[in-house]
Amino acid sequence: MLNSMAIGRYYKAESKIHDMNPFAKLICIILFVALSMISNDIKLNLTISIIVILVMGLSHVPLRLYYKTIFGMRLLIIFIIIINFLIGANYIEITLLVLRLITLVLYTSILTLTTPPSEIAYGLEQLLSPLKIIKLPVSKLALSISLALRFIPTIIDQSNRILKAQASRGIDFQNSDIKGKLVAVKSLLLPMFVLSFKRAEDLGEAMEVRLYNIDKPRTNYRVNRWRFFDTYIVVMHLAMLTVVIARMIIK
Amino acid sequence: MEIKFNDVSYKTILKNIDIKFLDGQIIGLTGSSGSGKTTLVEMIDALVLPTSGNVLIGNYKVDNKVKLKNINDLRFNVGLVFENSEEQIFNTTVYNEISFGMRYFKYKTDQIEKHVKDSLNMVGLSEDYMHKNPFNLSHGETKKLAIASVLAFNPEILILDEPVVALDNRSKKNLIKIIRALKARYNKTIIIVSQDTDFLHKVVDYVFVMADGQIVMEGTKYDVFAKEAELLNYNVKTPQLIAFSNLVLAKKGIKIGYRDEINDLIKDVYRYVK
Amino acid sequence: MNAIMIRDLCFKYDDKMIFDHFNLDIKKGSWATIAGPNGSGKSTLVKILLGLLKSEGTIIINELTLTHVTIEHIRESVGVVFDNPDNQFVSETVADEIAFKLENLGVEKAKIRQDIMDIANLLDIKHLLNKEPHKLNNGEKQLVILASALINKPKVLILDEALSRIDIISREIILKVLADYQSAGMTIINITHNLEDTIYSDDVVVLNDGQIVLNGSKEEVLVNEKIFSDLGLELPFMVQLSLKLKFYNLVDKLIFNMEEMVDLLWK
Numbered sequence: 001m002l003n004s005m006a007i008g009r010y011y012k013a014e015s016k017i018h019d020m021n022p023f024a025k026l027i028c029i030i031l032f033v034a035l036s037m038i039s040n041d042i043k044l045n046l047t048i049s050i051i052v053i054l055v056m057g058l059s060h061v062p063l064r065l066y067y068k069t070i071f072g073m074r075l076l077i078i079f080i081i082i083i084n085f086l087i088g089a090n091y092i093e094i095t096l097l098v099l100r101l102i103t104l105v106l107y108t109s110i111l112t113l114t115t116p117p118s119e120i121a122y123g124l125e126q127l128l129s130p131l132k133i134i135k136l137p138v139s140k141l142a143l144s145i146s147l148a149l150r151f152i153p154t155i156i157d158q159s160n161r162i163l164k165a166q167a168s169r170g171i172d173f174q175n176s177d178i179k180g181k182l183v184a185v186k187s188l189l190l191p192m193f194v195l196s197f198k199r200a201e202d203l204g205e206a207m208e209v210r211l212y213n214i215d216k217p218r219t220n221y222r223v224n225r226w227r228f229f230d231t232y233i234v235v236m237h238l239a240m241l242t243v244v245i246a247r248m249i250i251k
Numbered sequence: 252m253e254i255k256f257n258d259v260s261y262k263t264i265l266k267n268i269d270i271k272f273l274d275g276q277i278i279g280l281t282g283s284s285g286s287g288k289t290t291l292v293e294m295i296d297a298l299v300l301p302t303s304g305n306v307l308i309g310n311y312k313v314d315n316k317v318k319l320k321n322i323n324d325l326r327f328n329v330g331l332v333f334e335n336s337e338e339q340i341f342n343t344t345v346y347n348e349i350s351f352g353m354r355y356f357k358y359k360t361d362q363i364e365k366h367v368k369d370s371l372n373m374v375g376l377s378e379d380y381m382h383k384n385p386f387n388l389s390h391g392e393t394k395k396l397a398i399a400s401v402l403a404f405n406p407e408i409l410i411l412d413e414p415v416v417a418l419d420n421r422s423k424k425n426l427i428k429i430i431r432a433l434k435a436r437y438n439k440t441i442i443i444v445s446q447d448t449d450f451l452h453k454v455v456d457y458v459f460v461m462a463d464g465q466i467v468m469e470g471t472k473y474d475v476f477a478k479e480a481e482l483l484n485y486n487v488k489t490p491q492l493i494a495f496s497n498l499v500l501a502k503k504g505i506k507i508g509y510r511d512e513i514n515d516l517i518k519d520v521y522r523y524v525k
Numbered sequence: 526m527n528a529i530m531i532r533d534l535c536f537k538y539d540d541k542m543i544f545d546h547f548n549l550d551i552k553k554g555s556w557a558t559i560a561g562p563n564g565s566g567k568s569t570l571v572k573i574l575l576g577l578l579k580s581e582g583t584i585i586i587n588e589l590t591l592t593h594v595t596i597e598h599i600r601e602s603v604g605v606v607f608d609n610p611d612n613q614f615v616s617e618t619v620a621d622e623i624a625f626k627l628e629n630l631g632v633e634k635a636k637i638r639q640d641i642m643d644i645a646n647l648l649d650i651k652h653l654l655n656k657e658p659h660k661l662n663n664g665e666k667q668l669v670i671l672a673s674a675l676i677n678k679p680k681v682l683i684l685d686e687a688l689s690r691i692d693i694i695s696r697e698i699i700l701k702v703l704a705d706y707q708s709a710g711m712t713i714i715n716i717t718h719n720l721e722d723t724i725y726s727d728d729v730v731v732l733n734d735g736q737i738v739l740n741g742s743k744e745e746v747l748v749n750e751k752i753f754s755d756l757g758l759e760l761p762f763m764v765q766l767s768l769k770l771k772f773y774n775l776v777d778k779l780i781f782n783m784e785e786m787v788d789l790l791w792k
Contacts, residue, residue: 202612284662
């Protein structure tokens with residue numbers, strides 16, 4: 001059955017990374033992705049990887065959870081290796097590619113493991129807020145993302161229960177052939193749709209009676225102010241990026 | 252069909268379950284949330300496989316190596332009505348819903364309509380329900396529909412998981428009638444999972460209490476429900492009918508019997524007060 | 526002094542008249558049970574009171590007349606607990622869930638943190654604050670929803686079929702906490718079809734088909750055996766016992782407490 005632990009989810013712990021402002025974390029991801037994309041040198045990538053591992057340690061999240069994320073991507077990694085092998089890339093290039101991919105995934109996991117979805121949504125809202133000028137409904141988008149993330153485990157649990165109910169009456173998704181699986185999925189969709197509509201209605205009412213108003217400013221009690229550490233980390237990322245770009249230009 | 256759990260464990264959820272459900276009985280399974288009740292009954296329908304030990308249901312064995320063909324044969328004999336009836340509906344008409352299981356369990360097509368009508372009858376819904384949309388039914392009607400859908404393929408074992416949660420009194424009374432009729436007329440084995448011990452007291456013969464993945468008490472309902480202090484320990488409430496008799500004994504030293512119906516209790520009280 | 530006053534409420538749904546010039550008063554500081562069979566309009570009434578459904582007539586809650594202008598003010602003073610907790614959670618931790626209403630009110634962070642601690646202590650859910658709401662058992666979930674409704678100390682608390690799925694321990698905690706809040710002046714309205722809940726309340730209102738069938742103190746209302754039987758509502762065990770024993774002249778009134786009954790019977 002579907003495993004709701006497979007997605008790299010929030011792990012509560014005390015760490016400087018946990019305390020960081022989510023907006024800062026998102027800026028860092030963008031900078032890091034840029035850094036990763038322009039670094040073609042293997043020594044540079046190893047350095048980056050070591051730094052990422054150090055930050056993982058700082059996050060106080062058990063290493064096995066990071067391992068789980070990589071393990072979850074093993075098929076993709078194998079696929080990429082095979083494709084590159086077939087198009088004639090040499091071992092060094094493939095190793096570099098895999099190293100960059102794994103490092104990127106680990107880095108992103110640092111975000112998802114240390115930041116609850118609502119904070120991610122808050123950070124996204126901050127990030128995209130300049131787009132309000134072109135009338136993009138940023139707050140509504142952030143809310144949709146936040147709620148969608150919060151409901152993933154609920155929906156997975158509900159699907160599991162529905163699949164069990166089907167199996168008990170002869171449609172067993174797991175143990176059927178393609179035809180059986182199709183019937184199972186079609187039968188799953190009907191109750192899921194109906195229950196999702198009911199859920200949306202109930203949820204909307206529950207939020208309204210607790211005075212949720214998307215157009216009004218609201219406190220976000222958990223999210224921390226922007227602190228020195230946030231500035232420090234962002235500046236570090238910028239510095240690394242600048243140094244790498246500078247070196248490339250000099251060469 | 253007798254059900255025997257042979258030292259069954261499942262992850263951290265079930266621990267060394269070793270019990271027997273006798274054929275033709277109405278059995279209650281109670282315990283607080285998270286005690287493992289739902290997982291235990293799901294195992295009887297092979298929806299969950301043991302990590303160690305096995306479950307014998309009649310001639311079927313459920314362990315972690317069982318094959319699908321046998322699973323479907325088993326499931327044909329076990330009717331499981333889940334706690335949330337709305338998660339058990341896959342069709343847009345009552346007729347299709349009740350015949351759903353039958354089609355997949357390969358009933359002959361000409362017999363299906365008759366069986367649908369019989370099932371509706373059995374749960375006290377009239378034939379005009381056949382064309383209704385199941386999602387437009389009230390909670391009580393949905394529950395009856397779920398039961399009808401399961402009775403439709405005539406399983407020997409019927410399992411009801413929390414059937415009376417949020418159910419109105421009229422529907423509850425109907426459910427009790429249905430359960431009693433199923434035992435009396437068809438001698439089905441009926442397992443009821445519920446935290447509502449007042450309800451269980453009205454219908455079951457034998458009770459198991461679970462806590463933390465283990466069976467912690469078992470016996471006839473009178474044996475088990477009488478032990479108030481122990482039940483409270485497991486976060487299980489004693490039925491009021493029993494609690495009253497216990498209180499009279501504890502406070503006044505008078506032993507009035509344990510009764511199933513309030514009218515019988517009144518007669519006892521009248522006798523002992525005079 | 527009334528917490529809620531309803532006058533000439535008219536509400537139509539799908540061409541069917543659900544409430545037709547409906548009137549009801551709920552006394553301030555009382556614990557009222559609104560009971561009725563399914564389809565009697567109980568839950569619709571809750572939605573109307575919270576402004577989730579538009580209706581005609583006059584509704585005055587905590588001395589404010591319900592209009593689209595005052596609705597936010599009214600919602601600030603009314604806490605609600607609906608019956609399906611999974612469909613009410615918006616957050617991924619219990620603490621965030623409890624904070625939700627205060628965040629919407631723009632309360633400052635330090636106060637939010639303090640209020641969360643206070644209510645968690647009161648409801649004995651401190652150990653749940655960092656957990657994910659959907660992973661809790663039904664009783665714990667309902668405690669969380671209750672906490673998130675009580676967090677801003679509303680004057681009125683409405684429970685809509687909220688006590689039907691919970692285990693004993695959570696139920697005891699909830700009932701005790703509600704009794705304490707009532708002593709401090711909160712009005713409690715419990716909507717239910719399970720009459721066992723009436724034992725804890727002061728007043729009972731029975732609805733059927735959008736009309737009031739019975740209204741008064743629980744001692745006055747619960748003696749009407751035939752009406753309850755006609756509506757398919759089962760009286761609480763202690764009330765059934767009292768009424769039958771009254772018939773045999775062994776007791777002369779409704780007794781809600783088992784110990785009291787036993788002492789009375791065998792003096």
